[in-house]
Amino acid sequence: MAFLQWRRFNFFDKEPVKDPTTDQIFDQLKDYNVSACTSGRGQLIIGDFEGNLYFINRQMELTAFRAYEIRVTHLLQLKQHNLLISIGEDEQGINPLIKVWNLEKMDRGNPACTRLTRAIPGNKPTPVSAFSVHENLNFMAVGFENGVVLLYKGDVTRERHSKSRNVFEGNKRVTGIAFKSQGKDVYLFVVTENATVSINITSKDQMKVLENAGASPGCIVMSDASQDHQLIIGRQDAVYFYQPDERGPCLAFEGTKLQLHWFRGYLIVVGKDSKGVARPPVLGPHGMEMNTVTVYDIQNKFIAYSAPYPEVIDVFCESGSIFIFTGDRKLYQLQEKDTQSKLEMLFKKNNYTLAISLAKSQQLDQDGLIDIFTQYGDHLYSKGDHDGAIDQYIKTIGKLEASYVIRKFLDAQRIHNLTKYLQALHTSQTATEEHTTLLLNCYTKLKDVSKLDEFIMTKNRAVDFDVETAINVCRQSGYCEHALALAEKHKKHEHYLKIQLEDIKDYQRALQYIGKLDFESAESNLKQYGKILMNQVPKPTTELLKRLCTDYRPTDKPLIDQNTLEGKTLIPHHAILISSGIPSRIQKANAEEFIHIFVNNSSKLTEFLEHMIEVQPNSSNLVYNTLLELYLHDMVHEKDITARVERERKTLDLLKNPDANYDIDQALILCQMNNFKAGILYLYEKAHLYQQILRYHMDHFEFVHVIDACKKFGQQDPQLWVQALSYFASREDSCKSQLMETLSNIDKKNLLPPLMVIQILAHNSTATLSVVKDYIVRRLQMENDQITEDERLIKQYREDTDKKRTKIEDLKTSAKVFQASKCNICNLPLEVPSVHFLCEPHSYHQHCFESYSENDMECPVCAPENSKIMDIIRAQEQSRDIHEFFHNQLERAPDGFSVVADYFGRGVFNKVTLITDQHNKSGSASSR
Amino acid sequence: MSYAYLFKYIIIGDTGVGKSCLLLQFTDKRFQPVHDLTIGVEFGARMITIDGKQIKLQIWDTAGQESFRSITRSYYRGAAGALLVYDITRRDTFNHLTTWLEDARQHSNSNMVIMLIGNKSDLEARREVKKEEGEAFAREHGLIFMETSAKTAANVEEAFINTAKEIYQKIQDGVFDINNEANGIKIGPQHSPASQSLNVGGSGGNQGGNCC
Numbered sequence A: 001m002a003f004l005q006w007r008r009f010n011f012f013d014k015e016p017v018k019d020p021t022t023d024q025i026f027d028q029l030k031d032y033n034v035s036a037c038t039s040g041r042g043q044l045i046i047g048d049f050e051g052n053l054y055f056i057n058r059q060m061e062l063t064a065f066r067a068y069e070i071r072v073t074h075l076l077q078l079k080q081h082n083l084l085i086s087i088g089e090d091e092q093g094i095n096p097l098i099k100v101w102n103l104e105k106m107d108r109g110n111p112a113c114t115r116l117t118r119a120i121p122g123n124k125p126t127p128v129s130a131f132s133v134h135e136n137l138n139f140m141a142v143g144f145e146n147g148v149v150l151l152y153k154g155d156v157t158r159e160r161h162s163k164s165r166n167v168f169e170g171n172k173r174v175t176g177i178a179f180k181s182q183g184k185d186v187y188l189f190v191v192t193e194n195a196t197v198s199i200n201i202t203s204k205d206q207m208k209v210l211e212n213a214g215a216s217p218g219c220i221v222m223s224d225a226s227q228d229h230q231l232i233i234g235r236q237d238a239v240y241f242y243q244p245d246e247r248g249p250c251l252a253f254e255g256t257k258l259q260l261h262w263f264r265g266y267l268i269v270v271g272k273d274s275k276g277v278a279r280p281p282v283l284g285p286h287g288m289e290m291n292t293v294t295v296y297d298i299q300n301k302f303i304a305y306s307a308p309y310p311e312v313i314d315v316f317c318e319s320g321s322i323f324i325f326t327g328d329r330k331l332y333q334l335q336e337k338d339t340q341s342k343l344e345m346l347f348k349k350n351n352y353t354l355a356i357s358l359a360k361s362q363q364l365d366q367d368g369l370i371d372i373f374t375q376y377g378d379h380l381y382s383k384g385d386h387d388g389a390i391d392q393y394i395k396t397i398g399k400l401e402a403s404y405v406i407r408k409f410l411d412a413q414r415i416h417n418l419t420k421y422l423q424a425l426h427t428s429q430t431a432t433e434e435h436t437t438l439l440l441n442c443y444t445k446l447k448d449v450s451k452l453d454e455f456i457m458t459k460n461r462a463v464d465f466d467v468e469t470a471i472n473v474c475r476q477s478g479y480c481e482h483a484l485a486l487a488e489k490h491k492k493h494e495h496y497l498k499i500q501l502e503d504i505k506d507y508q509r510a511l512q513y514i515g516k517l518d519f520e521s522a523e524s525n526l527k528q529y530g531k532i533l534m535n536q537v538p539k540p541t542t543e544l545l546k547r548l549c550t551d552y553r554p555t556d557k558p559l560i561d562q563n564t565l566e567g568k569t570l571i572p573h574h575a576i577l578i579s580s581g582i583p584s585r586i587q588k589a590n591a592e593e594f595i596h597i598f599v600n601n602s603s604k605l606t607e608f609l610e611h612m613i614e615v616q617p618n619s620s621n622l623v624y625n626t627l628l629e630l631y632l633h634d635m636v637h638e639k640d641i642t643a644r645v646e647r648e649r650k651t652l653d654l655l656k657n658p659d660a661n662y663d664i665d666q667a668l669i670l671c672q673m674n675n676f677k678a679g680i681l682y683l684y685e686k687a688h689l690y691q692q693i694l695r696y697h698m699d700h701f702e703f704v705h706v707i708d709a710c711k712k713f714g715q716q717d718p719q720l721w722v723q724a725l726s727y728f729a730s731r732e733d734s735c736k737s738q739l740m741e742t743l744s745n746i747d748k749k750n751l752l753p754p755l756m757v758i759q760i761l762a763h764n765s766t767a768t769l770s771v772v773k774d775y776i777v778r779r780l781q782m783e784n785d786q787i788t789e790d791e792r793l794i795k796q797y798r799e800d801t802d803k804k805r806t807k808i809e810d811l812k813t814s815a816k817v818f819q820a821s822k823c824n825i826c827n828l829p830l831e832v833p834s835v836h837f838l839c840e841p842h843s844y845h846q847h848c849f850e851s852y853s854e855n856d857m858e859c860p861v862c863a864p865e866n867s868k869i870m871d872i873i874r875a876q877e878q879s880r881d882i883h884e885f886f887h888n889q890l891e892r893a894p895d896g897f898s899v900v901a902d903y904f905g906r907g908v909f910n911k912v913t914l915i916t917d918q919h920n921k922s923g924s925a926s927s928r
Numbered sequence B: 001m002s003y004a005y006l007f008k009y010i011i012i013g014d015t016g017v018g019k020s021c022l023l024l025q026f027t028d029k030r031f032q033p034v035h036d037l038t039i040g041v042e043f044g045a046r047m048i049t050i051d052g053k054q055i056k057l058q059i060w061d062t063a064g065q066e067s068f069r070s071i072t073r074s075y076y077r078g079a080a081g082a083l084l085v086y087d088i089t090r091r092d093t094f095n096h097l098t099t100w101l102e103d104a105r106q107h108s109n110s111n112m113v114i115m116l117i118g119n120k121s122d123l124e125a126r127r128e129v130k131k132e133e134g135e136a137f138a139r140e141h142g143l144i145f146m147e148t149s150a151k152t153a154a155n156v157e158e159a160f161i162n163t164a165k166e167i168y169q170k171i172q173d174g175v176f177d178i179n180n181e182a183n184g185i186k187i188g189p190q191h192s193p194a195s196q197s198l199n200v201g202g203s204g205g206n207q208g209g210n211c212c
Helices: A339-348 A352-361 A366-383 A386-395 A402-409 A412-427 A433-446 A449-457 A467-476 A480-489 A493-504 A507-516 A519-536 A538-550 A562-570 A573-578 A591-598 A602-615 A621-637 A641-656 A664-674 A677-686 A690-699 A703-713 A719-730 A736-749 A754-763 A769-813 A846-852 A863-881 A883-892 A896-906 A912-927 B019-028 B066-073 B091-095 B097-107 B131-141 B156-172 B193-208
Strands: A012-016 A034-040 A043-048 A052-056 A062-066 A071-077 A083-089 A096-107 A110-118 A128-133 A139-144 A148-153 A163-169 A174-182 A185-192 A196-200 A206-211 A220-222 A231-234 A239-242 A247-251 A257-263 A266-272 A290-297 A302-310 A312-318 A321-326 A331-336 A834-837 A842-845 B005-013 B041-050 B053-062 B081-087 B113-119 B144-147 B185-187
Touching: A012 A302, A034 A312, A034 A321, A043 A071, A043 A083, A043 A312, A043 A321, A052 A071, A071 A128, A083 A128, A128 A174, A139 A174, A139 A185, A148 A174, A148 A185, A163 A185, A163 A196, A174 A220, A174 A231, A185 A231, A196 A231, A206 A239, A220 A257, A231 A257, A231 A266, A257 A312, A266 A312, A290 A312, A302 A321, A302 A331, A339 A352, A339 A366, A352 A366, A366 A386, A386 A402, A386 A412, A402 A412, A402 A433, A412 A433, A412 A449, A433 A449, A433 A467, A467 A480, A467 A493, A480 A493, A493 A507, A493 A519, A507 A519, A507 A538, A519 A538, A538 A602, A602 A621, A621 A641, A621 A664, A641 A677, A664 A677, A677 A690, A690 A703, A690 A719, A703 A719, A703 A736, A719 A736, A719 A754, A736 A754, A736 A769, A754 A769, A834 A846, A842 A846, A883 A896, B005 B019, B005 B097, B005 B156, B019 B041, B019 B053, B019 B081, B019 B113, B019 B156, B041 B156, B053 B156, B066 B097, B081 B091, B081 B097, B081 B156, B091 B097, B091 B131, B097 B113, B113 B131, B113 B156, B131 B144, B144 B156
Parallel strands: A034 A071, B005 B053, B005 B081, B081 B113, B113 B144
Antiparallel strands: A012 A331, A034 A043, A043 A052, A052 A062, A071 A083, A083 A096, A096 A110, A128 A139, A139 A148, A148 A163, A174 A185, A185 A196, A196 A206, A220 A231, A231 A239, A239 A247, A247 B041, A257 A266, A266 A290, A290 A302, A312 A321, A321 A331, A834 A842, B005 B185, B041 B053
16 A cells, blocks of 8 residues: 655755865764764764864864863753853763853863863762753753753853752653743753653743653754744654643654754654564674664655665754764765755656645745746646646746636636636736636636626625726626626716617616716716617606706715715805805706707707706707797697697797897797797897888788887887888778878878878879878978078078178277276276276276286176187087097988088088188187 | 633544545645645644634544554544544445544543544545435434535534534533543633633642642
C-alpha cells in the first residue's frame, strides 16, 4: 500500500567543508577527542575531554584555549548575547563547574570568564546531564544524573544575586531541559528518561506531567516560532510535540533517534537506519556505524533531505546552513537550494500543490506564486482537468493576462469553466467591458438565468462590471428584464426607457418611471420618448406632461421636502426664497417644446394646452396659437350645430382672453383659413384694422354691418365713412338709406369736399339727385356764408392796416405835442426833468422813470405790451425753422392751405438774414 | 481568542475515508483533492457559538493506518467527542466500524459523544453503503448519524456543531464533570475570574498533597 512516510525530495546540497586557505578538506579537528559542541553567532564551538575549547569562525580559522583543567562536558552559546556557558571539571572527582564566558571581552588573550559556579544539587555531587539558559539571562537550569533539576535565578553572568532552587526531583537521569516563554509565564520543560513535565517557574513552580515517557539525551529540541515554540521529543515510534499544558500532535517517524535539531522550520533527525533490520548494521569507511540524517519540512509535510553519514557527532545549524560533524572528524555543509530550483523540482514531478504551499511558507513574492498557479493550471488543463485548471487560473487574476485563460476556454463545452473564471475576474474588480460582455454571453448561452439573476440583481453589491455593456448584452440576448433591472438600479434612464419602450413595450411603466426621475432627466426623456408614449398611452402621458410643465416633483418624493420643512422652522420665510440651495424653486418645462409630441392626438393636446393656459396664463404665444388652431380645427369639423356654437364661443373666449398671448397675425390667418367670422372681426378690431372690418363686411354685402362698423369706428378712423360712401355708391342695388346715412355722417364730420361726394355718387347709376339734393343745398349755403364772412374779414384787416400806416406816417413827419400834466407812474404833477415817450404819449418824472424802467429806451407802461408782441414774433421766427413741426401740422390740419398761409405770415419763406435786420430796425423805430 | 469552553474531539476511521479533508473543510473551508496520508496525529481548531457561548473546538485528526493504531490510540483519552467516519463508497470501511467503536469505547471516557459520519456523499453513483444501513448502525450503538461530503461541504458544519451541541447539553445536564480535564472539556481562561482564582487554589491544593 501507500508508503507510511512523507514525500522525499532533495532540497539540500551536501558538500564537505574545505579549508579556504589550502582548498583541502577541513580536517583540523581530526585529533581532538570531542566531548561537547555548540554554535552561534557565526562560529562553531567544540569542547574536548582535555578541557580545551575550539572556536571555528566563518573563514574556518580555528582558535583554541584551555577552559578547564580536566574536561569540558556541556557547552551552550547564547543566540542573542555573545556569551558562552560551559560546564566542565577542574578537579578530580565529581565537581561540575559552570563557567560563563564573555566572548567579547578578552582577558590575557582568552575570553573573560565572568562567573564560576559549582553545580551541586543539595549535598550529593552528581554529574550534570543537561542544562539550559534562558535568553533573557535570568534563568539557568541544570539537570543531573540523579534526576534533580536546579534552577538558578538572577543574572546568569554573575555569581552574586543568583539564587538556586530545586524545581524538580525525578528518579531517572534528566536528559533534556528547555525554557519556553508564554505571555508573562516562563515554563521549564524537563525531560528525563521516563517522564516529560512542564514547570511554570513564574507561578509557584506549578508542575504538570505531560507524559509518563521521556527521551534519551539529544532527542529533545525546541522548535521556532513557525511551530509555536513547542518542545519536540523523538522517541522510537514517533516525534511528539508538546505545549506547556498538554501533548500536541505527533509525527509517526519510526526508528531509533539519536539527535533532534531544529533549523528554520526544518526538523533534523539523526537516527539509526531502522529499515536495516534485515541487514547487518551498515558500516562506514572506518568501520563506523552509519547514521541517517533526515530533514523534515514540518509545515509542508515532506522530507527535504535524507542521507547517510558515518557516526554523526553533532549537527550545527549556523550561518544559514547545516553543518554535520561526523565521526571521521569531518564537517559537511548542507546548503539549502534556492526556492526557484526547489519549485522547479516540484514542477518536474507535477507536484504543484506542494509547490504552492512551499512557496507560501518561503514567503515567495506574488509574481512567483502566480507563476506557479499558471503552471499548475496549464498542467491540469493539459491533463483535461478543466475544473481544477480554472481554479488555479482564478488565482492568477490580476497578474496573468486574462485573455490567455479565456482563449483556452473559449469552447462551448468549457463554457461553465469560463463563466467561473469571468465571475472571479469581476469579483476581483479587474474585468473589462469585453469580459462583462463575455460573461453575460456565457450566462445567456448556458441559459443560466439564476446566475444571471445573481450577477445582476443582487442588491447592495459593489458594481464590478461595466453597467452599460451589461445592459446592452442583456438586451441583445433577450434578457430584457435583467437589462431593465440593471438600468433602473444604476439610473441609466436612457437605457431603461429604451428597453421598456422598444423591447418590453410596457408604456405604462416607462411612464411611471419617467415620473420618478428628477426634473432634467424627466424633461429630456419625455422629449425623446413622448411621441411613442403619446401614441400608446395618451392619457397618463398627458397627465405627466401637465405635471412636468407646471410644478414638477418626482413622484417618489414627498410633497414637501424634509429639507424645506426643516429650513422653514429655522429661517424666516423670505430667507428660504433667497437662498438658492433649498430646492423650493419650482421647476417647469416649456410647454411648447412638447407640442410636437401630440401629433395625431389633438384632443389630448387641447386638454394639455387648456391646462397650461389655466395654470400659466403667461404661456408663450406658441401655446396660444396652437390652442387656437386646435379650437378652430375642431370647430370647423364639428357637424352638430349646437356643439359648433359652443365651440365658437370657446374659441372666441380664448381670443378675447386678455391674458391670451397669441400672435394676432397668425391668429388672423387661422381664423380666415377656417372662416371664423366672429374671430376675424374681433381680431381686426383688436388690431385696429377698421378698414379691414369694413372691407370684410363689404365683401360679405352686409350693409347694416358696414354702417354699424362705420358708426363704431368712425370716431377712430373717419375715412371709414368715405369708404362706405364709395362702396355704397358703387353698389348697383338699392341701398339708399345707407347711402343717406353715410352721406349725413360725411356731412356732419365734413369729411369730403362736396365735389368729391358728387364725383363718387356719379359712379352710381341708381343714386338719384334726391339723395344728394339736401346735402348739396346745405353745402352750398354753408360755402356762401363762409365767403361773405371771409370778405368781411378782409375788409376789416385792410382798414386796420391803413390806420397803422397813417399813424406811422404821422410819427415820421409831424411833431408830437406832449401835453400830459401828470407822471404816468406816480400820478403827481409832472415836473422837469421829465421823460416823454411817443407811444401813447406817456410822460414821467425822470426819477420815476429811472426807478421803474428796465432800460432807457422803453416806455415802462408800454414795455409789457411791446415785449409780448416781440415774443410772439420771436416765437414765430423760431417755429418757422422747425420744418417737421410744420409738416406735421400741415398733414393734420383739415385745411392745409391755412397752415401754409399762417407760416407765410410768419416769414417762413423769407430769407432768414434779411428778416432779422428789418425786424430790429422797425422795432427800435416803434419804441421811440 | 477567549472562549467559554474548549471541547476536544477526535476523528477516527479507516484510512482514506476523508478524515483530514473533513477537518480541513471545517477549519479552513477548503477542499484538497490530493491529500497526503496522515502520518501520526494532527490537529486543528475553530471557534463556534452555541447558545450564545463561544466554544473552541480542538480537533485531533488521527492516522487511519493500522500501523499507527498504537500511537493514535493514546490520543483517545481526554476527548469529549469523536467523529467516527466511514466512506459510503467502500463497504469495508463500514464493516470496520465495530472495531473502531470498540477501540474508542475502550480507550476513552464513557461519556464521550460519538457521531457516525458517512462521508463522500457527493459520490452517489459509487455508493456501496446505504444511508439506512448507517442509520441502523447508529441506532444500534446509540450514535448520532449524518452523511457528509468534505468536497461539497455538505453537512460538515452540522456534523461538528451537532456534536458540540450534544456535549454542551450533557454539560448542562451535569453528565460531564467539567473540572476534570480528562473528559476533554476545559473552561475558558476568561470565563469567570472567580473560578480561575479558585482553580489556582484548587490545583495548588492538589499539588500540595493528595493527602486530604
